[in-house]
Amino acid sequence: MDAPAPGLVIVDKPAGLTSHDVVARLRRILRTRKVGHAGTLDPMATGVLVCGVARGTKLLGHLALDTKAYTATIRLGVATRTDDAEGEVLATADASDVTDAAIAAGIAALTGAIEQVPSSVSAIKVNGQRAYARVRSGEEVVLAARPVTVSEFTLLARRGTDLDVAVECSSGTYVRALARDLGATLGVGGHLTALRRTRVGPFTLDRANTLEALEADPSAVVPLDSAVALAFPRRDLDAAQAADISHGRPLPATGTAGTYGVFAPDGRALALVTDKGPQARPLVVLAPAAT
16 A cells, blocks of 8 residues: 555544544554544544544644534433543433423523533543543542533434433534533533534545445545645635745735645645734645755
8 A cells, every 4th residue: 555645634533432443443553643633532533533644634723623513412311420421420310390481490501601510520630630531530620610602502313311312513512511501500410311413614424434435445534735725714825935935934914814725836735824013924835845
């Protein structure tokens, strides 16, 4: 097998694997160590996981993965230590009498700009150690609330005490914390039993490949040029500007907000840049000049 093309692989992660497990599988499939991921998914979760291959790994730290979308199932009447189905049951209550109107009001209260206390088993660091590691060692961990935005929290179906929902939210929002807080608001407790990420930033499930599909066809990589064009605002350069950026020299600024991609006249992605005052300075040069 030839060396894999640089770019991004959008994986439909199965349940039961960590994001690191997916990277390990991709390294075997693509026969390269140069694989990384952005936007971690918990083992129980499925759906969109963005991975970089070869020079595509240079994009991962700059991707605008600031909005995400999920479908999920919330079970009312059971609170767990981890706010999901994998945790120890802390309390149970009869949720059969919870009304649709109460559920609608609880969901509305958790929609918009809110202050959310992350799940105690999150990867947030507390004094240099991951919160989940402290919990596993028996420590009681309560994290500080942080502002998040839940732009959509919609009830798709109710099946007894199970609620199928759709959520669109800012990065840093914990859907299992929404399940916990909805259950608490309703006075019966709640936890997450299923979670599927349907979008992260501009990457959706229709671009995602299962690991089995990638085993059968390892070429399903979004090429570097296409990946940059998809994920970032675009600026096309003339030949002289392309030569400058390939040597790491700045360009005149354009007033574009945030990180954007710059492209050679032949369509190659040359670099990611950001405007700083009157200049656009390279953050990552993807196609350096030959030395």
